[in-house]
Amino acid sequence: xxxxxxxxxxxxxxxxxxxxxxxxxxxxxxxxxxxxxxxxxxxxxxxxxxxxxxxxxxxxxxxxxxxxxxxxxxxxxxxxxxxxxxxxxxxxxxxxxxxxxxxxxxxxxxxxxxxxxxxxxxxxxxxxxxxxxxxxxxxxxxxxxxxxxxxxxxxxxxxxxxxxxxxxxxxxxxxxx
Amino acid sequence: xxxxxxxxxxxxxxxxxxxxxxxxxxxxxxxxxxxxxxxxxxxxxxxxxxxxxxxxxxxxxxxxxxxxxxxxxxxxxxxxxxxxxxxxxxxxxxxxxxxxxxxxxxxxxxxxxxxxxxxxxxxxxxxxxxxxxxxxxxxxxxxxxxxxxxxxxxxxxxxxxxxxxxxxxxxxxxxxxxxxxxxxxxxxxxxxxxxxxxxxxxxxxxxxxxxxxxxxxxxxxxxxxxxxxxxxxxxxxxxxxxxxxxxxxxxxxxxxxxxxxxxxxxxxxxxxxxxxxxxxxxxxxxxxxxxxxxxxxxxxxxxxxxxxxxxxxxxxxxxxxxxxxxxxxxxxxxxxxxxxxxxxxxxxxxxxxxxxxxxxxxxxxxxxxxxxxxxxxxxxxxxxxxxxxxxxxxxxxxxxxxxxxxxxxxxxxxxxxxxxxxxxxxxxxxxxxxxxxxxxxxxxxxxxxxxxxxxxxxxxxxxxxxxxxxxxxxxxxxxxxxxxxxxxxxxxxxxxxxxxxxxxxxxxxxxxxxxxxxxxxxxxxxxxxxxxxxxxxxxxxxxxxxxxxxxxxxxxxxxxxxxxxxxxxxxxxxxxxxxxxxxxxxxxxxxxxxxxxxxxxxxxxxxxxxxxxxxxxxxxxxxxxxxxxxxxxxxxxxxxxxxxxxxxxxxxxxxxxxxxxxx
Amino acid sequence: xxxxxxxxxxxxxxxxxxxxxxxxxxxxxxxxxxxxxxxxxxxxxxxxxxxxxxxxxxxxxxxxxxxxxxxxxxxxxxxxxxxxxxxxxxxxxxxxxxxxxxxxxxxxxxxxxxxxxxxxxx
Numbered sequence: 009x010x011x012x013x014x015x016x017x018x019x020x021x022x023x024x025x026x027x028x029x030x031x032x033x034x035x036x037x038x039x040x041x042x043x044x045x046x047x048x049x050x051x052x053x054x055x056x057x058x059x060x061x062x063x064x065x066x067x068x069x070x071x072x073x074x075x076x077x078x079x080x081x082x083x084x085x086x087x088x089x090x091x092x093x094x095x096x097x098x099x100x101x102x103x104x105x106x107x108x109x110x111x112x113x114x115x116x117x118x119x120x121x122x123x124x125x126x127x128x129x130x131x132x133x134x135x136x137x138x139x140x141x142x143x144x145x146x147x148x149x150x151x152x153x154x155x156x157x158x159x160x161x162x163x164x165x166x167x168x169x170x171x172x173x174x175x176x177x178x179x180x181x182x183x184x185x
Numbered sequence: 186x187x188x189x190x191x192x193x194x195x196x197x198x199x200x201x202x203x204x205x206x207x208x209x210x211x212x213x214x215x216x217x218x219x220x221x222x223x224x225x226x227x228x229x230x231x232x233x234x235x236x237x238x239x240x241x242x243x244x245x246x247x248x249x250x251x252x253x254x255x256x257x258x259x260x261x262x263x264x265x266x267x268x269x270x271x272x273x274x275x276x277x278x279x280x281x282x283x284x285x286x287x288x289x290x291x292x293x294x295x296x297x298x299x300x301x302x303x304x305x306x307x308x309x310x311x312x313x314x315x316x317x318x319x320x321x322x323x324x325x326x327x328x329x330x331x332x333x334x335x336x337x338x339x340x341x342x343x344x345x346x347x348x349x350x351x352x353x354x355x356x357x358x359x360x361x362x363x364x365x366x367x368x369x370x371x372x373x374x375x376x377x378x379x380x381x382x383x384x385x386x387x388x389x390x391x392x393x394x395x396x397x398x399x400x401x402x403x404x405x406x407x408x409x410x411x412x413x414x415x416x417x418x419x420x421x422x423x424x425x426x427x428x429x430x431x432x433x434x435x436x437x438x439x440x441x442x443x444x445x446x447x448x449x450x451x452x453x454x455x456x457x458x459x460x461x462x463x464x465x466x467x468x469x470x471x472x473x474x475x476x477x478x479x480x481x482x483x484x485x486x487x488x489x490x491x492x493x494x495x496x497x498x499x500x501x502x503x504x505x506x507x508x509x510x511x512x513x514x515x516x517x518x519x520x521x522x523x524x525x526x527x528x529x530x531x532x533x534x535x536x537x538x539x540x541x542x543x544x545x546x547x548x549x550x551x552x553x554x555x556x557x558x559x560x561x562x563x564x565x566x567x568x569x570x571x572x573x574x575x576x577x578x579x580x581x582x583x584x585x586x587x588x589x590x591x592x593x594x595x596x597x598x599x600x601x602x603x604x605x606x607x608x609x610x611x612x613x614x615x616x617x618x619x620x621x622x623x624x625x626x627x628x629x630x631x632x633x634x635x636x637x638x639x640x641x642x643x644x645x646x647x648x649x650x651x652x653x654x655x656x657x658x659x660x661x662x663x664x665x666x667x668x669x670x671x672x673x674x675x676x677x678x679x680x681x682x683x684x685x686x687x688x689x690x691x692x693x694x695x696x697x698x699x700x701x702x703x704x705x706x707x708x709x710x711x712x713x714x715x716x717x718x719x720x721x722x723x724x725x726x727x728x729x730x731x732x733x734x735x736x737x738x739x740x741x742x743x744x745x746x747x748x749x750x751x752x753x754x755x756x757x758x759x760x761x762x763x764x765x766x767x768x769x770x771x772x773x774x775x776x777x778x779x780x781x782x783x784x785x786x787x788x789x790x791x792x793x794x795x796x797x798x799x800x801x802x803x804x805x806x807x808x809x810x811x812x813x814x815x816x817x818x819x820x821x822x823x824x825x826x827x828x829x830x831x832x833x834x835x836x837x838x839x840x841x842x843x844x845x846x847x848x
Numbered sequence: 849x850x851x852x853x854x855x856x857x858x859x860x861x862x863x864x865x866x867x868x869x870x871x872x873x874x875x876x877x878x879x880x881x882x883x884x885x886x887x888x889x890x891x892x893x894x895x896x897x898x899x900x901x902x903x904x905x906x907x908x909x910x911x912x913x914x915x916x917x918x919x920x921x922x923x924x925x926x927x928x929x930x931x932x933x934x935x936x937x938x939x940x941x942x943x944x945x946x947x948x949x950x951x952x953x954x955x956x957x958x959x960x961x962x963x964x965x966x967x968x969x970x
Contacts, residue, residue: 010869012509012869012870013867013869013870013935015876016870020874021879023882024881024882024885024895026893027304027881027882027886027905028885030885030889030892030901030902030905031885031888031892031901031902031905032710032913035897036897036898036962038895039898039901043904043905046905046908047881047903047904047908050882050911050912053878053912054912054915054932056870056875057875057916057918057919058919059915059918059932061921061929061931061933062911062915062929062932062933062936064968065933065936069936069937069940070908070936070939070940074904074939074940077943077944077947078897078900078901078904078943078947079919081897081947081950081951084896084948084951084954085897085951085954098851099824099826099827099830099891099892100892102830102891103830103887103891103892104888104892106830106834106837106887106888106891107884107885107887107888108911110833110836110837110840110884110887111839111880111881111883111884113837113840114840114880114883114884115852115876115877115880115881116844117840117844117847117871118841118879118880119873119874119876119877120847120912121847121917121966122871122873122874122876122916122920123867123908123920124871124873124918125872126869126870126871126919127869127870127871127872127919127920128921128925129917129919133925135925135926135929138925138926138929139926139929139930139933142926142927142930143930143933147930147967148949148963150934152861154934154937154938156941157937157938157941158937158941160914160941161940161942161944162944164945164948164965165944165945165947165948166918166948168945168948168949168951168952169948169951169957172873178959181927824891826890826891826899827891828921829887829890829891830891833891
């Protein structure tokens with residue numbers, strides 16, 4: 009059992025634990041915090057896979073952006089919750105069953121596909137350079153397109169989340185107020 | 186002109202005339218009678234011409250193929266020899282005379298033209314019988330004669346008695362014809378041909394070769410004889426003849442005196458070679474003839490209707506003819522037929538004249554004294570009566586004497602006794618009739634005011650009276666040119682009795698017959714000529730003996746034969762008919778109703794099937810779709826998470842499949 | 849060979865594999881686990897934001913698995929990284945829009961309980 013392995017198990021454990029907390033905790037706020045833990049763990053795993061850029065991006069975008077946003081949304085909608093509500097839906101048991109069945113199956117399949125090989129990480133290669141090369145040359149178009157996607161998302165979100173007082177109709181309609 | 190052509194004229198002139206008269210007679214002058222008479226005249230002339238040719242040595246035996254069915258060819262053929270010619274002469278002459286007579290007798294009748302048409306048809310049929318040369322053709326014309334007699338006897342069909350009489354004649358004939366047909370079919374079965382010559386020689390050959398039993402030949406002979414029994418009204422099929430007097434008197438004269446009843450005798454004489462093969466059949470023929478003769482004569486004793494007396498007399502004389510043939514003498518039989526035709530026709534026509542003159546009064550007890558008012562009729566009638574009784578030199582004597590001689594020669598004394606007894610009775614009843622009708626004083630107004638007879642009726646009477654005198658001379662025994670040798674000495678029919686004939690005159694028989702006949706006449710004269718109350722005297726006298734009253738009753742009531750037939754034959758048949766009608770109604774109708782009910786049942790079943798099965802299937806399909814649908818739509822809850830759950834489920838499924846593929 | 853022996857063999861192999869040096873399989877297991885947890889959360893949770901959180905988990909799992917596979921193959925070893933990058937970006941965009949919707953829904957319904965939003969119901 010080498011050090012690497014130990015670190016892996018620690019980080020992996022953190023990731024999974026965070027995920028578990030995210031789906032199990034009744035309090036949404038705490039669930040969001042569990043998400044944050046999980047995201048951190050994933051970043052660490054990225055590092056172990058020599059995806060340094062991705063690790064940084066993960067922390068910056070996911071945790072710094074998405075998680076914060078979620079927390080804000082939770083705080084904005086927090087007053088609604090009443091103690092009498094159930095936090096679990098009617099599909100609990102099927103969901104659990106599904107999880108228990110699907111996860112091992114997928115894992116086995118994936119492992120079969122991957123095959124029994126060691127982690128082929130080469131210290132000589134600069135993976136960031138490689139990533140940059142791909143992004144800027146072969147996958148230029150998706151790169152630009154995805155920026156458009158982000159733009160669309162921003163505009164859409166602003167439109168959707170606008171406060172429209174005395175509005176009786178279904179939401180989503182653009183209205184000049 | 187060839188003999189064949191002449192014969193064709195002889196045959197077809199009457200029927201052509203009959204056809205024309207039947208359809209157009211109403212519109213023609215004289216209502217068609219002249220045309221009929223013309224046709225008959227042609228036939229008569231043809232017969233004479235043919236006779237001349239045949240006596241000159243010509244004969245005709247020719248057959249034509251008529252049609253072929255299934256490998257069997259039916260032929261038409263003509264046989265003309267001396268025998269045929271004699272018959273032709275008799276038939277055409279008497280028929281012509283009766284046609285002329287009928288002009289007067291049937292004057293004013295509503296269906297005058299139909300009468301002449303039927304007369305023509307009848308003559309044609311009779312001529313057809315005597316010229317046929319095979320059994321099939323004979324049978325065809327045989328039936329035609331029966332049919333014509335039905336028409337003629339029942340001519341005044343509005344009278345129920347006449348219609349019944351017509352029916353009776355036809356049906357009784359039919360019974361005899363059934364036997365005839367059996368005989369014919371047996372012949373066909375044995376030989377495969379019906380041609381006379383082939384049959385006679387064929388059967389003789391078969392008998393000699395031992396290929397056919399006497400029993401079978403007996404069947405053939407008796408079969409043919411049964412046809413003759415029916416046609417010639419022998420016992421036991423005699424019952425139609427007396428009733429046939431319901432027809433017009435000329436019809437009685439034609440049919441019953443001269444021709445139709447003679448057909449039976451002709452048939453037996455023509456097919457004599459067949460009978461000769463089985464001598465026992467001849468015995469049957471003789472006895473039936475003899476029994477008929479006595480039986481009929483006994484009835485004639487007490488009858489009071491002119492025509493009835495004559496009818497039974499005819500029966501009796503026919504018996505004589507059969508008796509003669511049964512004693513193996515075609516000569517005697519046919520000779521008697523020949524003479525009898527003339528004097529019996531004469532008697533009938535004379536009776537007809539009397540009837541017309543006395544306003545259709547037919548009961549002789551109401552007649553009398555007519556000799557004063559109708560001398561011609563009276564004289565001719567007496568001549569006929571003398572011929573009938575067998576008094577020389579009239580025709581009947583010669584033929585009757587011939588018959589008696591033959592019975593004597595046959596050695597059967599019973600037959601001879603029958604013959605002589607009948608002769609006695611014949612003389613008696615004939616002159617009883619004559620005396621009661623013509624002699625003495627009129628016993629009724631009708632008789633007292635008898636009308637004059639028209640010449641169309643008197644002429645035939647005179648002519649026939651002449652024939653009654655001279656016809657007999659042809660048969661003077663022992664002569665080479667006599668009837669027997671001439672007619673039967675050569676050609677197809679051979680008479681066994683020629684030997685007897687040539688043996689000379691049998692004086693014993695001849696004298697005896699004269700004595701007996703005269704005795705009968707004298708007794709009648711004493712009872713009815715001298716005494717005017719003959720019947721009552723006899724009745725009184727016989728009451729003393731007490732046994733003959735029943736006999737005379739029997740005689741008067743025709744020995745109750747008709748009643749016996751009605752009870753034992755006719756009623757059972759009618760009952761059977763009713764029975765089968767009931768069966769038919771119940772079974773057949775039951776079947777039909779049953780099948781109808783069955784069909785209805787099937788239809789209902791089919792309907793039920795359609796309703797429950799077919800509709801059920803259709804409805805079931807609909808119900809299934811709907812229930813599945815309404816069950817499945819619950820999945821669409823609107824809760825998106827559940828939709829995702831199903832997606833995941835699907836994904837799981839694919840993963841598992843992939844697992845199995847990869848593992 | 850009976851079941852017990854087979855099981856023992858399989859488990860011992862598994863143990864050997866797990867604890868004898870890293871391999872892509874390790875990371876894949878984690879990624880799949882994240883994905884499964886996220887799926888469970890999406891289906892089972894009632895709160896809409898909780899559902900969004902679970903969605904983020906799933907996306908993360910997907911991205912991680914891409915990177916894990918990338919390490920296993922060449923020559924374009926970093927293709928997985930590209931994929932993961934795009935996933936992160938799109939996930940962010942989606943989170944933005946989703947939360948905007950949640951806010952809107954909250955304002956309308958007064959609650960953000962997923963089961964109540966069932967206009968698709970038959």
